[in-house]
Structure formats: C-alpha cells, structure tokens
Amino acid sequence: xxxxxxxxxxxxxxxxxxxxxxxxxxxxxxxxxxxxxxxxxxxxxxxxxxxxxxxxxxxxxxxxxxxxxxxxxxxxxxxxxxxxxxxxxxxxxxxxxxxxxxxxxxxxxxxxxxxxxxxxxxxxxxxxxxxxxxxxxxxxxxxxx
Numbered sequence: 001x002x003x004x005x006x007x008x009x010x011x012x013x014x015x016x017x018x019x020x021x022x023x024x025x026x027x028x029x030x031x032x033x034x035x036x037x038x039x040x041x042x043x044x045x046x047x048x049x050x051x052x053x054x055x056x057x058x059x060x061x062x063x064x065x066x067x068x069x070x071x072x073x074x075x076x077x078x079x080x081x082x083x084x085x086x087x088x089x090x091x092x093x094x095x096x097x098x099x100x101x102x103x104x105x106x107x108x109x110x111x112x113x114x115x116x117x118x119x120x121x122x123x124x125x126x127x128x129x130x131x132x133x134x135x136x137x138x139x140x141x142x143x144x145x
Contacts, residue, residue: 011128053115
C-alpha cells in the first residue's frame with residue numbers, strides 16, 4: 001500500500017445497510033445512568049430497521065428505561081474488514097399487527113430459549129467504515145506523539 005492510499009473508507013448509507021443485511025449477529029449497546037451494557041444478539045434487517053427478539057431481563061429492562069441504543073455489526077477477512085454502527089431508539093413491539101409482521105421476518109433464537117418479545121431499533125443514523133488490512137508501515141525515525 002502506498003503512503004498516499006488511505007486504508008479506511010467511509011461507507012455510504014446504502015453500503016452500510018448492505019453489510020447489515022449480510023450478517024445475523026450484532027451487538028446491542030444500552031446505557032442507563034452510569035451503566036453501559038453490551039449484548040450479543042442475532043437480528044434481521046426489516047425494512048430500514050433492525051429486528052431482534054429477547055425475553056424479560058436486563059436487556060429488556062434497560063431498553064424500557066432508556067430507548068437510546070447503539071447497534072454494531074462487523075466482519076473481516078485476511079485482507080478486508082468493516083464495521084457499521086446504527087444509532088437509534090429501541091422499542092418493544094406491542095400491537096398484534098407489528099408482532100405478526102415481525103413473526104414473518106423469520107427471526108429465530110440461536111439457543112433453545114423462549115424469546116417472546118420483539119424489539120425494533122429505529123435508526124436515527126447509520127455509519128460505516130471499511131478497512132483494507134495489510135502490514136503496519138515501517139517505523140523509520142522518531143515518531144510524533
């Protein structure tokens with residue numbers, strides 16, 4: 001890689017959504033008071049939102065206290081990597097119509113537990129970056145800090 005090639009590319013919103021659709025495991029980040037939690041969750045992209053399932057517990061409680069969330073998905077190969085961040089609001093689906101639509105999305109728990117609550121993340125913003133992986137540049141001479 002030449003010294004003039006940037007190893008980081010900013011993804012467009014369309015590219016970010018394409019990458020989100022290509023995966024099924026992400027991380028939900030919640031924030032309540034001084035507590036920040038990260039939950040690995042399987043998900044599907046449903047329209048322009050993220051759909052996941054959960055059960056009563058810490059995750060669902062924190063979403064009811066503060067619906068502001070981050071959702072992160074990434075992937076990598078030996079030569080490339082990417083990361084997409086969705087900032088938005090998470091709400092538990094309550095209407096019969098919303099739950100029926102969510103049921104049709106095909107989201108199933110990865111482990112044999114009952115996850116009866118559908119949660120939709122409505123994005124406020126989506127951003128992503130792609131990384132070109134290669135060897136670290138030479139460290140010749142003094143380095144600025």
